[in-house]
Amino acid sequence: MSASQSAVRSRAEAVKVSRTFDWLILFALFFIILGGYHVHFMLTGGDWDFWTDWKDRRLWVTVLPIVGITFPAAVQAVLWWRYRLPFGAIVSVLGLLFGEWVNRYFNFWGWTYFPVNFVFPSQFVPGAIVLDVVLLLTNSMIITAVIGGLAYGLLFYPGNWPVMAPLHIPVEYNGMMMTLADLQGYHYVRTGTPEYIRMVEKGTLRTFGKDVAPVSAFFSGFVSIIIYFLWHFFGKWFGSTAFTQAA
Amino acid sequence: MKIIKDKVTKLSFVALLITVTAAMFYAPTASAHGEKSQAAFMRMRTIHWYDLNWSKDTVPVNDTMTVTGKFHVFAGWPETVDKPEISFLNIGIPGPVFIRAGSWIGGQLVPRSVSLELGETYEFKVLLKARRPGDWHVHSMMNVKGGGPIIGPGKWVTITGSMSNFTNPITTLTGQTIDLETWNLGNTYFWHTFWYVFGIAYVAYWARKPMFIPRIIAVDAGKADSLITPLDKKVGLAFGVAAIGIVAATMVSTNEQYPVTTPLQAGLLRGMKPIELPAPTVSVKVEDATYRVPGRAMQMTLTITNNGDSSIRLGEFNTAGVRFLDAAVHVDETGYPDDLLAEEGLTVSDNSPLAPGQTRTINVTASDAAWEVYRLADLIYDPDSRFAGLLFFTDESGNRQMVTVDAPLIPSFS
Numbered sequence: 139m140s141a142s143q144s145a146v147r148s149r150a151e152a153v154k155v156s157r158t159f160d161w162l163i164l165f166a167l168f169f170i171i172l173g174g175y176h177v178h179f180m181l182t183g184g185d186w187d188f189w190t191d192w193k194d195r196r197l198w199v200t201v202l203p204i205v206g207i208t209f210p211a212a213v214q215a216v217l218w219w220r221y222r223l224p225f226g227a228i229v230s231v232l233g234l235l236f237g238e239w240v241n242r243y244f245n246f247w248g249w250t251y252f253p254v255n256f257v258f259p260s261q262f263v264p265g266a267i268v269l270d271v272v273l274l275l276t277n278s279m280i281i282t283a284v285i286g287g288l289a290y291g292l293l294f295y296p297g298n299w300p301v302m303a304p305l306h307i308p309v310e311y312n313g314m315m316m317t318l319a320d321l322q323g324y325h326y327v328r329t330g331t332p333e334y335i336r337m338v339e340k341g342t343l344r345t346f347g348k349d350v351a352p353v354s355a356f357f358s359g360f361v362s363i364i365i366y367f368l369w370h371f372f373g374k375w376f377g378s379t380a381f382t383q384a385a
Numbered sequence: 386m387k388i389i390k391d392k393v394t395k396l397s398f399v400a401l402l403i404t405v406t407a408a409m410f411y412a413p414t415a416s417a418h419g420e421k422s423q424a425a426f427m428r429m430r431t432i433h434w435y436d437l438n439w440s441k442d443t444v445p446v447n448d449t450m451t452v453t454g455k456f457h458v459f460a461g462w463p464e465t466v467d468k469p470e471i472s473f474l475n476i477g478i479p480g481p482v483f484i485r486a487g488s489w490i491g492g493q494l495v496p497r498s499v500s501l502e503l504g505e506t507y508e509f510k511v512l513l514k515a516r517r518p519g520d521w522h523v524h525s526m527m528n529v530k531g532g533g534p535i536i537g538p539g540k541w542v543t544i545t546g547s548m549s550n551f552t553n554p555i556t557t558l559t560g561q562t563i564d565l566e567t568w569n570l571g572n573t574y575f576w577h578t579f580w581y582v583f584g585i586a587y588v589a590y591w592a593r594k595p596m597f598i599p600r601i602i603a604v605d606a607g608k609a610d611s612l613i614t615p616l617d618k619k620v621g622l623a624f625g626v627a628a629i630g631i632v633a634a635t636m637v638s639t640n641e642q643y644p645v646t647t648p649l650q651a652g653l654l655r656g657m658k659p660i661e662l663p664a665p666t667v668s669v670k671v672e673d674a675t676y677r678v679p680g681r682a683m684q685m686t687l688t689i690t691n692n693g694d695s696s697i698r699l700g701e702f703n704t705a706g707v708r709f710l711d712a713a714v715h716v717d718e719t720g721y722p723d724d725l726l727a728e729e730g731l732t733v734s735d736n737s738p739l740a741p742g743q744t745r746t747i748n749v750t751a752s753d754a755a756w757e758v759y760r761l762a763d764l765i766y767d768p769d770s771r772f773a774g775l776l777f778f779t780d781e782s783g784n785r786q787m788v789t790v791d792a793p794l795i796p797s798f799s
C-alpha cells in the first residue's frame with residue numbers, strides 16, 4: 139500500500155471515520171484540558187475552592203473567576219479560530235468541575251472523611267456559557283474579553299449562591315455568632331489548615347458595607363477581562379504552533 | 386489514518402492518566418503524627434503542655450470526650466520561631482475522626498485565632514464528639530503563625546460503633562434544627578447536576594454536527610463564516626439568555642427561601658485570660674546540665690531554695706510532654722500515656738523534704754528511653770544547645786508548684 143493511497147474508499151466511509159475522530163478528539167480534549175486546568179486551579183484557587191468556610195463575599199468572589207477564566211480563554215482561542223467551534227469555555231469548565239468532583243469525592247470524603255457538604259467545588263457553568271455565546275455572536279476577541287470576561291466575573295457569585303446560601307444561615311454557638319459554614323470549618327478538624335491562614339472577609343472594600351459582594355464581583359470581572367486577553371493569546375499561540383506542525 | 390487514530394487513542398489514554406494523577410494530586414493532611422520529627426528545641430522551648438487529661442479511653446460514636454489541661458507559653462521562646470501572637474488551639478487527630486464540638490482557653494470559646502503572651506500559663510479544654518470508629522492518637526496541638534504546628538502529647542483513644550449513625554444536630558438562629566453532617570447536600574448535588582447537564586446540552590448541540598476535521602478544512606479554506614448558521618446563533622443566544630435568566634431567578638428565589646444570611650465570621654481574639662499562678666516560692670538555679678548519650682539520661686545540678694512556709698520535695702521533671710517522676714513523691718493517677726511517662730525516671734541525690742528557708746544543691750537524673758524514642762536527645766545537635774522544661778515541687782499538704790528551667794546542655798559521650 140503506498141502512502142498516497144487513501145485509507146477510506148467511499149465518501150460515506152470518510153464521514154464515518156471523521157465522526158469517530160470527532161468523538162475521540164473531544165474525549166481527549168476534555169481530559170487534557172481537565173488535567174492542566176485542574177492542577178492550575180488547585181495551585182492558584184486552592185483553599186478558596188476546597189472549603190465552604192473560605193467562600194466569602196470578598197476574596198472567593200474575586201479570586202476564583204480571575205484564576206478560573208484562564209483555560210477557558212485559551213481553549214476558546216484554539217477551538218474558535220481554528221475550528222469555529224464555540225464551546226471552548228464550557229468544555230474547559232465542565233472538565234474542571236468533573237475533576238474537582240472526583241478529587242473531592244474520592245480524596246476529601248472517601249479518603250479523609252470530610253463531609254461532601256463542606257468540600258464541594260465551585261462551578262463556573264453560567265459564566266462559561268455566556269463567554270462562549272458572546273464569541274459565537276460577535277466573532278470578536280475584544281468584545282468577548284470585555285463583555286464575556288465581565289459576565290464571567292459577575293455570574294460567579296450568584297451562580298453559586300443557591301448552594302452557598304443555606305450555609306450562611308447564622309447560628310449561636312456557645313455564646314458566639316457564626317454561620318453554618320464557619321461551624322463546618324470548626325467542627326471538621328483540619329490539622330493542616332489552622333484558622334489563621336483562612337483568608338476571608340479581608341481587603342479594602344469594607345467601606346461598601348453590605349454591598350461588598352457585587353463590588354467584589356465587578357472588580358473580579360474587570361481583572362478577568364485582562365486575564366482573558368492574556369490567556370486568549372496564549373491559546374492562539376499554542377494552537378497555531380501545535381496544529382501547523384500536525385498539518 | 387490508522388496511525389493518527391492510534392495516536393489519538395494513545396493521547397486519550399495519556400490524558401486519562403494525567404487526569405487521575407491530577408485528581409490524586411491533593412488530599413488534605415490526614416495525619417498529625419509529626420511529634421517525633423519536630424525539632425527537639427521546638428517541643429522543649431515553645432509550649433509546655435501539662436496536667437493533661439483525656440477523659441475517656443473508649444468512646445462510642447456520637448458520645449463526647451474532653452482533652453483538658455494547661456499550657457505554659459515559654460518565656461525563653463526561640464528567636465527562630467515567630468512569637469505566638471496569632472495562634473490557634475487545634476487538636477491533633479487524623480482528619481475529622483472526632484468533630485471539635487468546642488474548645489476553650491481560660492473559659493473563652495476559641496473557634497478563631499488568639500493572641501498568647503510569653504511567660505503565661507493558660508488552661509484549655511477541647512470537647513470532642515466521636516465520629517469515625519477506629520484507634521486514634523489524640524494530641525493536644527497549637528498552631529502558631531510563622532512557627533507551624535506545635536504538637537503536644539498524644540494518647541490512643543478508641544471510637545466504637547458505626548460512622549453511619551453519626552449525626553451533628555445544630556439549631557440555627559432562625560429556629561431550625563438541621564444535621565450539619567448532611568445539610569444542604571441534596572441541594573448541592575441538584576444544582577451541580579443541573580448546571581452540568583445544561584453545559585452538556587450546549588456542547589451536544591454542536592456535537593450533533595461534524596466537528597474537528599471538516600471544520601478545520603473549511604477554516605483553512607477561508608470558509609469559516611459558512612460554518613455558523615443563523616440558527617446556530619439563535620440557539621447560542623437562547624442558551625446565553627437562559628443561563629443569565631436562570632442565575633437571576635435562582636438568586637431571587639434563594640434569597641426568598643433564606644432571607645437571613647450573614648457573612649463568614651473571622652478575626653483575631655485578643656485578651657485570652659491566663660491562669661493567675663501564685664509567684665513560685667521555690668527558686669531554682671541550674672548549676673550545670675549534661676546529657677549522657679550512652680545512658681540516655683540527663684543530669685542536672687540544681688541549687689534549690691525554699692522561700693515558702695512548707696517543706697518541699699522535687700516530684701517531677703516535664704519536658705516536651707515527657708514526664709520523669711520520683712515515685713516516692715508523686716505518682717500519676719491520670720492515665721497519662723505510658724510511652725511519655727517515666728514513673729521512676731527521676732533520681733534525686735537527696736530528696737528529703739527541704740524545710741522553709743533552706744537551700745540545698747542536688748543532683749537530678751532524668752533517664753528513660755523516651756529521650757531516644759521521642760528524639761529529644763537530638764537537642765545536643767541543635768545550633769543553640771539548650772534544654773528547657775518544668776520542675777514540679779510538692780509540699781507537705783500535696784500542693785504542686787511549677788518552676789521553669791532553661792539552661793545550656795553539654796553532651797557527654799562516655
Ligand SMILES: [Cu+2]
Nearest residue numbers: 417418522539
Ligand atoms: Cu500521634
